[in-house]
Amino acid sequence: MKKTKLIIFLTFIVLLGAGLITLTSNKSKTDDRFITKIVDPKTDDIKLYWKDDKGEILKNIENLISFVENKQLTLLFAMNAGMYKKDFSPQGLFIQDQKTLNTLDTSSGNGNFYLMPNGVFYITTDNSAKVCKTSDFIDNGQVKYATQSGPMLVIDGKIHSAFKEGSKNLNIR
Numbered sequence: 001m002k003k004t005k006l007i008i009f010l011t012f013i014v015l016l017g018a019g020l021i022t023l024t025s026n027k028s029k030t031d032d033r034f035i036t037k038i039v040d041p042k043t044d045d046i047k048l049y050w051k052d053d054k055g056e057i058l059k060n061i062e063n064l065i066s067f068v069e070n071k072q073l074t075l076l077f078a079m080n081a082g083m084y085k086k087d088f089s090p091q092g093l094f095i096q097d098q099k100t101l102n103t104l105d106t107s108s109g110n111g112n113f114y115l116m117p118n119g120v121f122y123i124t125t126d127n128s129a130k131v132c133k134t135s136d137f138i139d140n141g142q143v144k145y146a147t148q149s150g151p152m153l154v155i156d157g158k159i160h161s162a163f164k165e166g167s168k169n170l171n172i173r
Contacts, residue, residue, distance in 0.1 A: 037077040041129040048081070048096055048123075048145040050088075057088045081121060082147035083113050092148030093120055095139070104148060106134060115162060115169065118150020 039046060049064060051057050058064050061078060068075045083091040091113050092105035108114055117133040123145040124130065133155070134148060151169075153160050162169045 039077070039129075041123055041127045044076070046123050046127075046129065046145065048094070048147055050090060050094060050096065050101065059088055082149045090147065092118070092134075092150075093137070093146055094148070095122070095143050095146035098125070098141075098144055100139070104134060104137065113150040115151035117152050117155065118148060119152040120146055120148050122146035 049058055049067070052063070052067050058067060064078060065075055082094065085091055090102045092102065093100070094102040104120075105113070117135060119131055119133055120137040121129070121131050122137070122143050125142045125144050127144075131152075133152065134150070137146075137148075139146070151160060151162065153163060
C-alpha cells in the first residue's frame with residue numbers, strides 16, 4: 001500500500017513558544033540543541049492526535065507510532081503541542097478531522113495556560129497553518145485541526161511582555 005507523508009503534531013507549545021512554524025530537518029548550524037523539520041502544510045499532512053480509532057487516549061509516542069504504522073502511514077516528525085490535564089484530556093480547544101472534541105477555554109485561572117494571551121494553532125481545510133490569540137479564533141467550519149495552548153510567547157512578531165529579563169515567567173521554553 002502506498003505510504004503517505006505524515007507530519008503529526010500532538011501539541012503545539014513548541015510552535016508557539018519557539019516560533020517554529022517553519023522547521024528544518026537538519027541540526028541548527030548556530031545551536032545544536034535543536035533539531036527541527038521544515039513543514040509545508042500544502043504538501044505535508046499535518047495532523048493532531050489525541051485518541052485512536054477506538055477512542056483510547058494515545059498517551060505516548062510509542063502508541064502514536066503504532067497507531068500510525070497500523071494505518072500504513074509514515075511518521076516523519078512528531079512533537080508535543082498544546083497542554084493536557086492529568087487525565088490526558090486537552091486543556092482547552094482540540095479539533096480533529098473537523099470535529100470539536102474539546103471546546104475553547106476562555107476562563108481565567110492560575111498557571112501557564114492562563115497567562116494571557118494564550119493562543120490557538122490550527123490547520124484549515126485548504127491546508128493553511130495559522131496561529132492566533134484565543135480571543136481572535138473563530139471556527140468558521142473550515143478548521144480541520146486545532147489545539148489551544150498558552151501563553152503565546154511571540155505576538156505579532158514581538159516577544160510577550162511577560163517574558164522580560166527578571167520575570168518569574170522567564171524560563172527555557
